[in-house]
Amino acid sequence: MAFNFSFFLPLFSVFVTLAFAIIFKHYNKFSSRNKKKLPPGELGFPWIGETLDFYKAQKGNKLYEEFVQPRIQKYGKTFKTRLMGSPTVVVNGAEANKFFLSNEFKLVVSSWPTSSVQLMGSDSIMEKQGEAHRCVRGIIATSLSCSGLEAMVPKICNTVQLHLDQNWQGKNIISLYRMTRTLTFTIVLECMMGIEVKPDMLGMFERVLEGVFSPPVKFPGSAFSRAKNARMEIEKMLINIVRKKREEIEFQQGGGGGGGGMLLFRLVMALIRGEMSEKEVVDNVILLVFAAHDTTSFAITMTFRMLAHHPNCYSQLLKEHLEIKHNKRPGESLTLEDIKKMNYTWQVARESMRMFPPIFGSFRKAITDIEYDGFTIPKGWKVLWTAYGTHYESEYFEDPMTFNPSRFEDPVKPYVYLPFGGGPRQCAGYQLAKLNILVLLHYVVTQYEWSLVNPEEPIAVDPLPFPAQGMPIRISPKLS
Incomplete structure (x- = not known):
């Protein structure tokens, strides 16, 4: 039987036409993409x-x-x-x-x-987009509102004074960077979160930090493996704390008491209302501890470094703090109004962070x-x-x-x-960092004489910037 080509010729023509049209379309798309000018x-x-x-x-x-x-x-x-x-x-x-x-x-x-x-x-604010990001940020912002900061200042003052009494008194040389890391860690957990700091907590968080920019390969002994194990320890600890806090709030008739402006209280309330999961609460606590303590401790040490290198600036700053102290009774805590008077001190801190940005x-x-x-x-x-x-x-x-x-x-x-980013993702703990810097500076410069052991100490980065030798300083109590 003879094959009738004439029957299939129109169909073949249509097929070829469509094929060329598709090829031409993709060629134009590819060509236009290639024509896009990439940066040099x-x-x-x-x-x-x-x-x-x-x-x-x-x-x-x-x-x-x-x-x-x-x-x-x-x-x-x-x-x-x-x-x-x-x-x-x-x-x-x-x-x-x-x-x-x-x-x-x-x-x-x-x-x-x-x-x-x-x-x-993966469920922390750094990975959230759009409305989910705004929800978490709103909770944090409420805790750091004017009223929240006003309630936090006396707590930070008490924590700073206790830290100085326990770790500075009787010492000739201290590691300023190490001390401020311990202090800012305590402030974010106890003053902001309402979580009691246990002796091994800081070590666990520091082991996590060592692996945040390492290759994500979990084999025994690797930085990521050690960090992952520390993360699991922290997670277990925080899950117990979150569940206990939830029980306390629910026992007190749906959150009518206990917790006040503490951030953990607000996060757990969001959990109770169904706005967040337990994992989201834990992940955000972990992230906020890192965000609020590590960069702040570097900013504080660099501020002290620059003051040591510029005695005229230090004299002007000291005068500002002595005037504030003169108007306080012995042992009286600072207030938010006192903090607002530290204009020159904040200029010094801002200039330090300009030259040594925490991120x-x-x-x-x-x-x-x-x-x-x-x-x-x-x-x-x-x-x-x-x-x-x-x-x-x-x-x-x-x-x-x-x-x-x-x-x-x-x-x-x-x-x-x-120094703390910008736009919708600007560091949510910026105001807490400001309080930490100003309060610590006040108590140190009004109570201690101090000087750098190594004025030219280099700055290293691993993974965040830090003074290579821990910024040792000589200290002695001021004579009344």
Whole structure:
């Protein structure tokens, strides 16, 4: 039987036409994608890229000088690289900060390494988006409202004075960084959360911190494995605390008493109302402990360092605190009104954090193709903004490498000064950090003479910045 080609010819023609149309469509799509102008820079080898250069610069606390600035000079303020397996666009300047930080949830979302997410908590505020993020942030903000801070100040004062009595009296030399880590840890747990600090707690949290930027490979003896085990210990402890707190609240007729403005109380109330799960409460407590204590202790030690290097600034700061003390009765705690009078002290602290930001910046991930600065940042790429991109630039701060607290007498333009981030994800514990810094400075400078043991002590990073020798200081009680 003969095959009739003429019957299939029209169908074949239709098929070929459709095939060419599909091919042409995909070709145009591919071509237009290729025509998108990517930022200049080097992606380097797959996965590795420029990660080793990045880590080397960061570890020596020279991320801006040795990694960011040379690439700005070569490529401009917006450049591409590859870090930890991801193509990444590094952006610099106030306009970039505003564009990316204010477009959180719209163009970008927070993007942390896998190890950080597992150790800090996949259900914590750092991983929440949109309404879920706003809910948790609202709970934290309520605890740190004006009334919440007013109630917290006397508690912080008592904690600081007790810490000085137990750990400073009778000593000639102390490790300031170590002491402030212990103190800020105690403040966030006891004064903010209402959780009693046990002797082994700080050690457990520090073991977790050691693994937050390590490769997420859990084999015996690895940093991540040790951190994961410590995280499990903390989790068990906190689950018991949360359940006990829930029983107390429910026993007191649905939360009518006990807890007040304590953050743990508010988180457990959200759990009772069905707004949060038990895991969300635990994950957020763990994250907030890290966020509120580790960066604050570094900010405090750097403030003391800069005061030691600038005696004229110290004299002016001391005068401010002696005037406040003069108006207090012996043993009387500070009030929120006293804190508001520490204008120059806060200028000193802000300038210290400008020069030594507690966080170098943070990563975001593009959730759509982004057009910025004449370039396209493809969906799925990472975006890295850095505090150094404005803090160290004369465009924003005159003579930026000179310590000058008076530059903060006038308001700073938005998205220029970002020691604790900005936008919807600005550090929720910023006000607590401010209280910690100002209260501790008051009690130390009014009660002790002090000086640095090693004025030129280097700053290291692992994974967060810290004084390499723990910032030892010589101390002696002030003569009344």
